[in-house]
Amino acid sequence: MRPSPILALAAHGGPQAAERLQEIEPQTEPEREALLRASAHVSALPQPAAWRSGPWRPQVLFDVPAGLEHVAAAEAHERGFGRWEQVGEGRLACPDQIDPAQAAAQLRCTRGMLIPGGVGPPLPLDRPDECASAVAALLSASPPLRRWREWLQVDGDVLRFRITLAQQAPRQTHRAVVAAARAACQPLMLQDSPSSYAVELLVETSPASSQLIIRPTGIPDTRFAYRLRDVPAAINPVIAACLARLARTGPGATVLDPTCGSATLLIERALAGEAAALLGFDRSLNAVAAAQANIAAAGLQGRIRVVEADALGRGGWLSCDEVLANLPFGVRTRSDAAGLQRLYEGILARIGQHLRPGGRAVLYTAQRRLMEQALHQHRALLQILDQLRTSSGGLVVHIWVIGRRGGR
Ligand SMILES: C[S@@+](CC[C@H](N)C(=O)[O-])C[C@H]1O[C@@H](n2cnc3c(N)ncnc32)[C@H](O)[C@@H]1O
Incomplete structure (x- = not known):
């Protein structure tokens, strides 16, 4: 297909x-x-759910962008949610004394909660019946599933779920697993309902073991409700929140996004802490209209200004402390390579001219080679302060934190 x-x-x-x-x-x-x-x-349309705080709560992990775990942990600490340990790629443990629902509502660098549901033997994905029995055993024995009413509240008596196998498996195995899950979950008052559910049951397997992860999806998440309008290749807002924190220099900062699209980075930067001025350009009128709608929905009209302009045009750029840019990758749009190279080099040249000493530019692109070539050209003025890697939409994406030479 x-x-x-x-x-x-x-x-x-x-x-x-x-x-x-x-x-x-x-x-x-x-x-x-x-x-x-x-x-x-x-x-x-999920089955609406709410977190229930009681005497017992399961262990709660948070799903965060891989490679940016330290940024998400720093946000949790800064916002008063204690010290969060990394427990795997893209996974942070929420300390036991913290209310995970409050953390989920306030932390912008996290995708959502994950509840470890239990561990079992590796799944024989090519043997449907055996695989289905192993999944059924995992579900029946899972303490957070058996005790779901102690930590989750839904309308009615039944918790609706969807089950997903994380690894590719033959269709017959999928069918057998879904049927076995239905039967195993029925006594726990859990109902298979793939079109409207409050928890996703994710079953992962490796050569060493299998694992059940429960992802509560029915708890409303309004953190990014400002995203009324999109542009193609808009950045994931959780990643944008992480990048905004990487760029942050201080409350008096002037922040610029030269390819701002729907303004996700600027909005997340405004929400990450004080900044004196936030300015975005985009050469597409559609993008500027989308940005303005989103900025208004976030209640940030007075703080962020977006104009239709070419990042390489005359004027526009001003002396700034932070540059945030999710550059066009050209992967999905098939932009011509020479045009992208010109754009990357031109933006770095302007960063070299306008970034103040001590300032930071955070650049995000899947085009690693192009960025490395452009950085090489401007190495006399600019230095790499940090280089990170994450993934988004099935692509590996690179992040450079750049400063002016001699200006740390
Ligand atoms: C990857 S998108 C940015 C998406 C944005 N971060 C968001 O979340 O919506 C890249 C943007 O760069 C803009 N762009 C491409 N070339 C440009 C140029 N020379 N000057 C200004 N904007 C440009 C495109 O119109 C597009 O909106």
Whole structure:
């Protein structure tokens, strides 16, 4: 199956589309990505849920962007949620004394909660019946599933779930696992409902063991409700919140985003702490309109200014302390390579001219080679302060933190 029929199913929506999507085994990376997007779309109406604070609570981890765990942990500490340990790639442990619902509502560098549900033997994915029994045993024995009413509240008596196998498996295995999960979960008052659910049950397997992860998806998340309008290739807002923190220099900062799109980075920077002035350019009028709508929805009209302008045009740039840029990658849009090279070099030249000593530029792109070439050209003025890597939408994306030479 190609990505377009997957997306067509998502557009159709409804419980049948959700069930069909659950049966699809993606064969390629674009199919996998399309399936993730489509599943998120059809599950747009979750079973509403609320966190219940009581005497018992399960261990809670938070899903954070891989490679940026230290940024998310620093945010948790700064906002008064204690010290969060990294417990795996893209995973932080929420300390026991912290109310995870409050943390989930306030921390912008996290994607959401993950509850370890139990560990079992590795799953034989090529043997449907054995695999299904092993998953059923994992579900039946899971303390957080058996005790779900102690930490989660839903309307009615039944908690609706969707089950997902993290690794690719034959269709027969999927079917057997879903049927076994239905039977194992029924006594716990959990109902399979892939079109509207409050928890996703994610089963991962490795050569050493299998693991159940419970992802509560029904708890409302309004942190990014300002995102009324999008542009193609808009940055994920959780990653944007991390980048904003990497760029932060201080309350008097002037911040510039020369390819601002729908203004996600500028909005997240405004929400990450005081800044004196925030300015964005984009050469697309559509992007500027999207940015203005989002800025207004975030209540930041007075603080962020966005104008239609070419980042390489005359004027526009001003002396600044922070530059935040999610540069066009040209991967999905197939922009011409020479144009991208000119843009990257031109933006670095302007950073060299306008970034104040002690300032920081945070640049985000999947085009590692192009950025390295451009940085090499400007090495007399600019230095790399840090280099990080994360992933988004199935792509590895690189992050450079740049400063002026001699200006740390
Ligand atoms: C990857 S998108 C940025 C998305 C943005 N971070 C968001 O979340 O919406 C890149 C943006 O750069 C803009 N762009 C491309 N070339 C430009 C140029 N020469 N000057 C200004 N903007 C440019 C595109 O219009 C696009 O909106």
